[in-house]
Amino acid sequence: MNIEEAVQKYQTYYCLDCGVCTGSCPVSRVQPTFSPRLIVEKAMLELGDELLHDRELWSCLTCSRCYERCPTNINFPEFMRVLREEATKAGTTPVLAHHGMLQTIMELQTQGIHQKKTGWAHEAGKVTDKGDTFFFVGCMPYFDVIFRDIGVDSLTISRQVIKILNKAGIVPVVSDEEACCGHDMLWNGKPEVFRKLARRNVDLIRQSGAKRVVFNCPEGYYTFKHHYPEHVGELGFEVIQFYDFVERLVADGALKLSNGSGTYTFHDPCRLGRMARIFEGPRNILKKVANSHFVEMERNRENAVCCGTSGWANCSSGSKQIQVERLREARATGADTLITACPKCQIHLSCALSNIDLDLKIKDLTALIAETMEG
Template identity: 45%
Template structure:
């Protein structure tokens, strides 16, 4: 894709140079040298090579906060990802967190391999190998290993997800053959690596006979909803986030009686990208807890 197409497809040609994107950007708040507005200006001025060679190309978090304030509806996150794809074609490596261990794992997952992805399952959990509902676990089993020194047990979330699904009468398929959704590869401009993982995941889910895929991870959910169809075609199954599904079955859930005061952070991918705001709040309120909103919430969440 050439940059004039990127400008057109992301509406960046309509940039008014108002600076609202930079004023709202969480990265610009801590790095005054970074500006979404000036990033687009370089390409509009016919200097895409200046952007490709600038490390700031990799600073954007693709959180999408700027898109809620842009009067011209410029899709800046999409602009950045497309620019990163072009940058990688020139040999740029990008900037990675945690010494790029997640990207390395995703590269391995794109190959033929055997995994122990279901070792986290316990005897009290009801799961299947085939069925109508597929639970996409994502990278939680790997997080347990990568962040073990922090005492984080990410698979607790997976176990609790299955327990909640069981409580509303669903016995989900859990597969040892699924891969990471690949979102981090795409966000770093690696289209082919992302495509490989998307193809494997769609094939794995289709082979299970699933009609619906349930996600607990907002990143995975958004990747399937927003990106998979562009790379592998229409999905042969429905997709739903756990909070959406549980909110439909509150009458079947006994969520206890919490006396605590809690708050909720709207994930970028679940909120701004997928417009799921009320279902998580309905679940929190169903526990009896008092929900206190953050100053920046819903579409304005940081």
Template identity: 75%
Template sequence: MNVEEAIKTYRTFYCLDCGVCTGSCPVSRVHPSFSPRIIVEKALLDLGDELLKDRELWSCLTCGRCFERCPTNIDFPEFMRALREEAARRGTSPLLSHHGMLQTVMEMQTQGIRQNKTAWAREAGEIAQTGDTFFFVGCMPYFDVIFRDIGVDSLTTSRNVLKILNAAGVVPVVSDEEACCGHDMLWNGRPDTFRKLASANIELIRKSGARRVVFSCPEGYYTFKHHYPQYFGKLDFELVHFYDFLSELIADGAIKLVDGGSTFTYHDPCRLGRMAKIYDSPRRILEKVEGSRFVEMERNRENAVCCGTSGWANCSICSKQIQVERLREAKSTGASTLITACPKCQIHLNCALASMDLEIGIKDLTTFVAETMHK
């Protein structure tokens, strides 16, 4: 899709030049040379060549805060995604984080590399090879290896999802053949790689006989929900986010949560909140924890601030500033723990916290639930 096609597809010509997008942008607050409005203006002024070579094209977090507030409802994140595809096609690419390790893993998965992703699952609980429910693990096993040095044990989240599903009488399919959902490749301008990953996942889930797929990762859920049908048509299985499933279990009394009197706050991930519109179920879970206190940050729900990095690319000092500001906001609530609902948010915020003199814990929501479940 070239620039002109992107303008028509995402109705960018409706821009009022009001600047709400730039005023809402977390990147613009710490990096004044970045402006969503200027990117739109360059596109509308037919400055495509200049725009597609601009390194700032990759600074956007695609967090959707501008889209949420745009008076003419311009889907700026999707517009940026289209521009990035064209820029990548012309040879421009983002600065990959962590030496491009995650992107290398994703590329290898398209080559049919067999993975051992289920050994941990067999130790954690019961899994099946075929069945009604498929648990889409995502990239948690790779995150666990790469980010263990900053104290993030991503597989603990997946283990706890499995334990809770088993406790609810669900024995899900977990497969070694599962690939990355393709989210990062899609947002980094690599739709061909995305298609290969997505196609393999759809075929795998169909072969498993699953009628529903459970996700704990917001990016996996949103990508399946929004982009898979866009590229492959309507899916023939139900997509369920784990927190929607879990909140119903708690509401029905199947699970009771008890804590020792801590105060915690909650960070809305961009893909789970603004993108997938799942705001309530994580809060319903937290509000049911007996003996503790849940407090909101000033910027929450649709106004929540991104964790500062997207797609394992263009992580910079600006990202760090956004993360530091968010952590200080969490601390200002009086909370002792910041609850996250996304593995990337947990990784990025922990990375920033390691360089700060700030006493606040960061914990994944699923792990928090597993620790407070009344035995």
């Protein structure tokens, strides 16, 4: 899809030039040279060559805050995604974080490398190779290795998902052959790599006999739910967000949460909140934790602020400003613990917290559920 086709598909010609997108954008606040409105304007003026070589294409967090507030409902994140595909063809690419290590892993997975990344799962609880419920682990085993130095133990979260599923009487399928969902490749201008990863995962899940797939990661859930059908067709299985599942267990009394302590506030991940429209489930879970108190940050739900970077690319000083501002907003509520519901949010915010003096803890929601569930 070229720029002209993208303009037609996402109807950017409805832009009122009102500037609400730029005024809503967290990047524009810390990086005045970035403006969603200006990018739309360049596309409308058919400044294709200039636009596709504009480094600002990669500054966008694709957090959807502009889309949330646009009076003419222009889906700027999806428009930006298509522009990045065209920019990549023209030779413009993002600055990759962590030396491009994670992108390299994704590229290797498309080549059918043999992985041994689920030994931990057998230690965590009961898992199987065939069954009705597939637990999509995603990139957590790789995150666990790469980000251990900032105190983020990603695999403990995956272990706790298995523990909670087992508590509900479910023995999930976990597979060494699972690949990354492809989210980062799709948003960083490489749809062909994304499609290879998607086909591999869909084939694997079908072969397992699973009728439903549970996702702890919001990016994996959103990608399977919204982008997989578009690129690989009908999936043939149900896509379930883990916190929706847990909320039902808690509401039915099948899972009781106790032994909490302190005051919690919640950070809405972009893919879970604005993009998947899952706002209340995590809050309903938090409010059921006994002996604790829940408070909201000033900017929450649809108005929540992104964790500051996306797709393991273009992590800048501006990203750090956004993260630090969010952490201070959390502390201003009086909360002693910031609850996250996305592995990347936990990593990015923990990284920022390690570089400032702020009396605040960061905990993943799954970890809190596992720690407080009775029995």
